Amino acid sequence: MAPITTSSEEPSRRRIININAETVTNIPSTDFPGHWPGESHEWSRERFQNAFQVEFHKSEALDASFSLIGLDASIANAFRRILIAEVPTLAIEFVYILNNTSVIQDEVLASRLGLIPLKGSIDGLNWMRWFKKPTDEDPEGSEPSDFNTVVLKLSVECTVNEDAAPDEDDPRKRYHNAHIYARDMVFIPSGRQQSFFTNGNEIAPVNPDILIAKLRPGQVIDLEMHCIKGIGADHAKFSPVATATYRLLPEIRILRPIIGQDAKKFAKCFPKGVIGLETITSDEAAQRGSGYEGHAGEQKAVVVDPFKDTVSRECLRHDEFKDKVKLGRVRDHFIFNVESTGQFPSDTLFLESVKVLKLKCARLKRNLADLMQ
Template identity: 60%
Template sequence: MPVPSAEELTKRKRVEVGIETVSNQASTDFPGHWPGESHEWDIEHFEKKFDIRFHKYHPHDAEFSLVGIDTSVANAFRRIMLAEIPTLAIETVFINQNTSIVQDEVLAHRLGLIPLQGSKEGLDWMRWYHQPTEDDPGSGSPSDYNCVQLHLDVKCEWQEDGLKRVAQGETDPDRLYTGHNVYARDIVYTPTGKQHDIFDKEPIKPVHPQILIAKLRPKQEITLMMHAVKGVGQDHAKFSPVATASYRLLPTIDITKPIVGADAKKFARCFPRKVIALEEVTAQDVQEHPELKGQEGEAKAVVADPMSDTVSRECLRHAEFKAKVKLGRVRDHFIFRVESTGQRDSDELFLESVRLLKVKCQRIKRGLNEMMR
């Protein structure tokens, strides 16, 4: 059986990016496409070529690469992170008093979009809350294991010398009123039942306490109670654990002919910073490329950091570079960017997506076994 060379395999995995077109987009590593070659999926082969590389990590922001997987699998991880990992969010708002200019429904909507955080073990311990239905009105009953109770009780008042300052022409609300800005930090968590023990060290609170909810003026007040429950992003975006979860293919930049002198500096400006570096032409470069004879010491363009490229194709718009560079992307190298909303760490979200995909596969496997009986 013929074995393709490493150069041929690299070429097959390369998506070619032209000035106006993109070619070689379709994957060809499946059985029957290449005569005499076997591309059947094999676990040992997958383990050898699969790789995970972390580039940047922060609890709320992570960037890593998955190398050697199919697009469908990479996209499955992305969609699961967006829509199927459960989180806690405000679902029901009971408004007792709202004399602000923000309408009740708008206020409730703003509260629902505030990301919450607390003990991760406690959030995992919480169960699903099911809304009552017309057929079974008693099906859903809030309790300490499926519902979190929060309160917001704020009121705006004049400062002691506020009216005097108004008479003097003062307009700064910070010097005229107290409690005129309602922030997420004003939300108070009220534990019930077992929540006293589970959320004792890490109580439920907003991830970002400085989120502005509403603005008040003297004698205006907001008094309400909220119920937060577990949900998933496919029901409502407020339950999505990520601000965004995206991936892109690794860019490639192949300089086929040397670019030196003023052209090298112009070439570097066609890309984001640090993608192209300038080095001096050496004697070894002259041996490899005789056309560089007499140009020793001049600046030469080299690829330094292709991962930072945005593939804008700017270099292909200049006639002097068209025949000297090839742009592309690696089809099986996915650079993921996961930005967590704060309830779970960004790296945990990816691991949770792997676990959920495994559960899906096991469910399909059981279904197939049942069909074969």
């Protein structure tokens, strides 16, 4: 039997998910052994190393955007889920209220405090260990210690400002401590925490201007907060990200020339910067069969930056563009957008998710070895 050969364009075609006017086709991945006759798609570490790429598009303190190229959707989604639910962070878990005469109930106040994102030394956070809560198997749990518990205190009382003008209406000027903010929480280091959380790396709220409560003269809030490590799968307050999403890279193929007023209309069907207009040169107009014959000097539509496209399919609604454009998405090009809550820099969060996945793989490998014995 003669060997089966494929065209050079076939691998590229398989990478594209087709976006049609009302349907989406070519969705399943087919690059696995046995699907295509005469082709071997066995996983190879060397092939993966040569094909896999990471490209950073934006790297700010709290916001990062990067592309993972050459991955399967299951792996990309695993990173997304780990970012949301399995990267450990520090958050307020126990609130011991000594006195609360504000209008906010104790349990509501404790919930508000728990949702305040915290920051501190990354080395110190990695040094800290897990705090084990009491369970039926272990009724005592862990004892609070310097390596598993961080203590914060909040002790404020609202009083009248004697220096305020008699007709002052702003309570923040008329009273002292009328508004209680996250910056009023005080970090109380203990033991070895003093060597980790120092020199500007103390445990503190990411945003000091988060409003906690409003008080009036005579009202008091006096409490102590214990912070422990946890993961987002237990509670959303432990999630290190505000958002962690990905999308597939859009692909726009202009199959037939779009010229003149149609080119301008075509550009308006996409977000700004996706489609550009270029002047048709005399050489292009002289090429027989190019579709530009007799249009020298006119403008044509060209794809400038598909990265900015939202794949709205607006261009597919117009009859003049029928059979002239093909929309799709590249199935193995994942554009990640990660917004950190502040405990970790946004560009290191992906590395933290890789560490977690490596630990999960090592655990699985160890358990498989135990089964084989």
